[in-house]
Amino acid sequence: MTRQYYRSVSGLALAMGLLLSAPAWAAPAPGAPERPHNLIIFVADGLRSSIVSPDTAPALAAIRRDGVDFHNSHSLYPTITTPNASAIATGHRLGDTGDFANTLFADAPALPAAYGALVAPVEDDGVLGDLNARFEGNYLNETTLLAAARAAGFSTAAVGKLGPTAIQDVTARDGATTVVIDDETGQPDGLPLSTDIAQALKAAKLGVIAPDRGLNADPGDFIRSGVHVSNAEQQDWFVQVATQVLLPRFKAADRPFALVFWSRDPDGTQHNTGDSLNSLTPGINGPTSLAAIRNASDDLQRLRDALKAQGLDQDTDIVVTADHGFSVTSKQSQTSAAAKMTFRDVPAGFLPPGFLGIDLSKALGLPLFESSGLDVELSEGFHPRQGGVILGADPQHPDIVIGINGGSDAIWLPTPAGRALAPKIVEALVSQDYTGAVFTTDDLGAIPGALPTSLIGLKGSALTPAPAIMVSFRSFSTGCDQPEICGAEVADTTLQQGQGIHGSFGRQDTHNFMAAIGPDFKAGFVDPAPVSNADLAITLAKVLGLDLKAKGHETGRVLAESLKGGETPASTSRTVRSAPAQNGFVTVLNLQESAGQTYFDAAGAPDRTLGLKP
Ligand SMILES: [Zn+2]
Structure with missing residues (x-):
């Protein structure tokens, strides 16, 4: 079957003037590699390592117990979704992928899908398309694991949360190659669905439009609490698509497959939690967040059950990771000028969204604008209302661009005048009680108080402009016996104090959940070595016999110690x-x-x- 399939595909390809070579496993010769195993990467967005137990998340805990427990795990800094999605996808740190933040400055002019804003939200399929168009057809500048699997003849699909899901095969945007299904599937703005998949959805009695998040999408505001339900309803559809349509099709195709399932829970529910309005406790340890953790775990169990029902469980590796950990939002500062101002929708004395831009504008004496160039009407009680702000005399050519990213903000300095301000900006940052860590690009020279970005994997072969300064905000424990579980941090966000956030360089945000199980992995193995989200694609490419054709050098490693027969490396x-x-x-x-x-x-x-x- 497999050989026949490849003969017919190759014949068609030759007729079209293309050349496809069949993978080695398609027609195994003596000594050639065997057919690779299948792969599921399950990403539980924002799942903390230490919150997982047989009680809170039985399916996740079972994989950690029965397979490989990566307990010395790491999210990459900034501990934000699309940066880590880019690392999970490619096996490169952010200095190579150029996905430095969820709200990204991609140079002027504004990307079309960003509607005039110079700082664009990356969790958006339109913005991802614009980024590719601006940066050589692939803004990540590296081959993703799914793209390599697709090129080698695997069946491939990515299903789940808008943004990080499409990043997994970021150049597959036609609906005909890798199947990409996310929040916008079936909508005018969404990536297309092939007729074939649409028919299969209908045959399975599933809708062809992704359901929205319903009540789970409502963050509330400063006097009205957010959500009290997990994202179960929307994710049910994603799981049904994966288990009732994709896995049976993969099985029928009789080829190896690679599937990435990106579970928005617990992230979206922890962000929007209504359990803790304006209070640091219970924060993201209330019943709503726990229901979201359980939801992610149950969805993983449904995928495993479907694998078993299809007879695929013995031949499929499952890797589970989280893009980042999580914290509770603090909005308090004694030093911030912004916290002393009055806003229409911020409790008195609390930091408003965009506080970093307001404080820098005051410290440097520079005008402040929305990243669309519109005025921020501070005197009317309005704070910045978009994902970024710009500072400088001319909003068309800003000296300073700030991407508002929760537990960290990214600062770009596009002009010589802006770059000359770097030491003054750092001086202003370190004078604030909310500043945790400061990093500056090496070409700015050593600046007292800051470490170079090259030290943390942010300098590489990226095509997108790198932030000149990264600032991580202060984090602290709210006083439980496991500080990582009750971490809080100052955050630049429209969310309220007490709701969930991430992005900082505290261990509560860098310590993501990671585990693996399957025919290529050791069983019952606790890995003492440090591992990160940049190691997964490198390890899985090795396991599946794929070539990622790395361009940049900021790559992760093969986690040999987690694989059968592999040795544990020394670490210091x-x-x-x-x-x-x-x-x-x-x-x-x-x-x-x-x-x-x-x-x-x-x-x-x-x-x-x-x-x-x-
Ligand atoms: Zn995330």
């Missing part, structure tokens, strides 16, 4: 400190090294960073 820890700023502020970085790779545990001023060893 060390700490790096910046020169002190004039006021004594120091950015400290805890890192681990193993097999030539560096892993980042936490970074920041010692008394302002959860999990940092001074």
